[in-house]
Amino acid sequence: MKILSAEQLKEADEVTLKNEGISSTRLMERAASLVFSEIHTRLEGADINIKIFCGIGNNGGDGLVVARLLHKYGYKVEVYVVNYSDKRSDDFLVNYDRYKKESNTWPALIKREEDFPEISPGDFCVDAIFGIGLNRPAEGWLAKLLLHINNSGAFCLAVDMPSGLFPNKVPGEDAAVIKANYTLTFQTPKLVFFLPETMKYAGEVQVMDIGLDRAYLKEVKAKAQLIGKREARQLYKPRDKNSHKGDYGHTLVVGGSYGKIGSMVLSAKSVLRAGAGLCSVFIPKCGYDILQTSFPEAMLITDKDEHELTNIETDLEPDVICFGMGAGKSSKTVKAFKALLEQTQKPMLIDADGLNMLSENNELLNLLPKHSVLTPHPKELERLIGKWEDDFEKMDKIEKFTKKYKIILVLKGAHSFIFSGKHTYINNSGNPGMATAGSGDVLSGIIAGLMSQEYEPLVAAILGVYLHGLSGDICAEEKGYEALISGDISDNLGKAFLALMNDEKKI
Ligand SMILES: NC(=O)C1=CN([C@@H]2O[C@H](COP(=O)(O)OP(=O)(O)OC[C@H]3O[C@@H](n4cnc5c(N)ncnc54)[C@H](OP(=O)(O)O)[C@@H]3O)[C@@H](O)[C@H]2O)[C@@H](O)CC1
Numbered sequence: 001m002k003i004l005s006a007e008q009l010k011e012a013d014e015v016t017l018k019n020e021g022i023s024s025t026r027l028m029e030r031a032a033s034l035v036f037s038e039i040h041t042r043l044e045g046a047d048i049n050i051k052i053f054c055g056i057g058n059n060g061g062d063g064l065v066v067a068r069l070l071h072k073y074g075y076k077v078e079v080y081v082v083n084y085s086d087k088r089s090d091d092f093l094v095n096y097d098r099y100k101k102e103s104n105t106w107p108a109l110i111k112r113e114e115d116f117p118e119i120s121p122g123d124f125c126v127d128a129i130f131g132i133g134l135n136r137p138a139e140g141w142l143a144k145l146l147l148h149i150n151n152s153g154a155f156c157l158a159v160d161m162p163s164g165l166f167p168n169k170v171p172g173e174d175a176a177v178i179k180a181n182y183t184l185t186f187q188t189p190k191l192v193f194f195l196p197e198t199m200k201y202a203g204e205v206q207v208m209d210i211g212l213d214r215a216y217l218k219e220v221k222a223k224a225q226l227i228g229k230r231e232a233r234q235l236y237k238p239r240d241k242n243s244h245k246g247d248y249g250h251t252l253v254v255g256g257s258y259g260k261i262g263s264m265v266l267s268a269k270s271v272l273r274a275g276a277g278l279c280s281v282f283i284p285k286c287g288y289d290i291l292q293t294s295f296p297e298a299m300l301i302t303d304k305d306e307h308e309l310t311n312i313e314t315d316l317e318p319d320v321i322c323f324g325m326g327a328g329k330s331s332k333t334v335k336a337f338k339a340l341l342e343q344t345q346k347p348m349l350i351d352a353d354g355l356n357m358l359s360e361n362n363e364l365l366n367l368l369p370k371h372s373v374l375t376p377h378p379k380e381l382e383r384l385i386g387k388w389e390d391d392f393e394k395m396d397k398i399e400k401f402t403k404k405y406k407i408i409l410v411l412k413g414a415h416s417f418i419f420s421g422k423h424t425y426i427n428n429s430g431n432p433g434m435a436t437a438g439s440g441d442v443l444s445g446i447i448a449g450l451m452s453q454e455y456e457p458l459v460a461a462i463l464g465v466y467l468h469g470l471s472g473d474i475c476a477e478e479k480g481y482e483a484l485i486s487g488d489i490s491d492n493l494g495k496a497f498l499a500l501m502n503d504e505k506k507i
């Protein structure tokens, strides 16, 4: 699903009005009716106090439509107009009149702190103060009102965006922003719902298709795309019945050091679980028994050194090399890595200490084969590209970095981001149970395993990250978050492939 900017959404809005020949009031009615239906479905006529806070722009107009419909269906509704300006949008005014006429009540006006209503923890608040039109931080009594709603303990549903959250920048540290429990957002998700610094404000997000112009949405160039099951499924290549293991490629997994051989077991298993035909592993001698015993499906080559990588020499001609997990970064290992990079033309996957060696020996970056996939977590990324001011600057820096070295970068996190230099893809599978040792090693194996099956590196990265998260979701259903360990993610990868093709199950 495309993620559009506020400007693009406004443009989509205009194109829709023109092509459908409808008024903006009609479009507002359509959008806000969907919000009403969602609330009505969930509340089922419950006898609770619903407090609707409306701004004076179109987000406020949406709030007034929701208020009118809830009132019509017998809900206990109190409406507050948050009067931060004397201006009113046209559609706000139309719906203000309609609300008054149909409910026979006047909304209360809030224009200072004394006007704030009491909000009980059992109330249901609707935040329709600001949407995508916020253009400066909320200040004074307005900021206090947002905090008053946050501090009430009441459930808060945000319409389109939590108020105080900009669609295109990170709010300042002390900024007042609604912390919604749930956000019903129009047409496309907003980028800030997925960034580490801002995702906490939106709570659970649901996208409502308000029927904006299909042709516009199809043509428009989006800055980013959200990857869900529908998008991931389109990337999957079914297997030919008449095939053999040679058709699915050979991955060489290189890494490990004394005390860190487990990471190699996790990565290598994931390579074959992701469908690679063959997997060879190159490790220091100390890992021989561990690997042969715990993963007999892999072929094994050892370094001359007992404890670390010093010379990565093999006669193999793998389709992809997956490098770095548990490798350490001693000077001998850096030398071995450099020699490996010099010999390798095919795109590689580089993770963990492979990334740290690149950070500490910048000249190695120029040796990276084109279209290699790098999979840093945020700390590894900082070592690679330096510090950033906020998540938007971080994205700019990553874009430049990926373009400069012609690589693909997977930034791991609650929502992992995949950067190709041209586009950004945001993963929507996975859960906090995956915050556990070794889950990154599993990811690197999955992506490399897909690369060896001739998935383009970018496709392998997108599909691999999605399947990794999907497998994590399946594990969490069976085990809960706490007991989930990274080997489970690898073991359940088969179920993730099956779920990818299954429409009935949520995951
Ligand atoms: N396109 C779509 O998909 C559809 C969109 N729809 C809805 O429209 C919403 C966008 O509406 P919108 O453009 O009227 O902006 P909105 O968020 O209501 O606020 C603008 C007002 O806030 C003001 N203002 C801003 N910052 C401020 C501050 N810190 N402190 C004080 N004032 C501040 C600004 O004033 P100004 O800067 O002019 O002084 C202006 O008056 C969108 O989110 C969705 O809910 C649907 O109805 C239909 C389809």
Ligand SMILES: Nc1ncnc2c1ncn2[C@@H]1O[C@H](COP(=O)(O)OP(=O)(O)O)[C@@H](O)[C@H]1O
Residues within 6 Å of the ligand: 377, 412, 413, 414, 415, 416, 429, 430, 431, 432, 433, 434, 435, 436, 437, 438, 439, 440, 441, 442, 443, 468, 469
């Ligand atoms: N809260 C979360 N939600 C979804 N995925 C998560 C979450 N926390 C971690 N993950 C995923 O788990 C993996 C962790 O990788 P990493 O930090 O490299 O772990 P390790 O170094 O232990 O292998 C990443 O793929 C990340 O996206």
Ligand SMILES: [K+]
Residues within 6 Å of the ligand: 059, 127, 128, 129, 130, 131, 158, 159, 160, 161, 162, 163
């Ligand atoms: K809002």
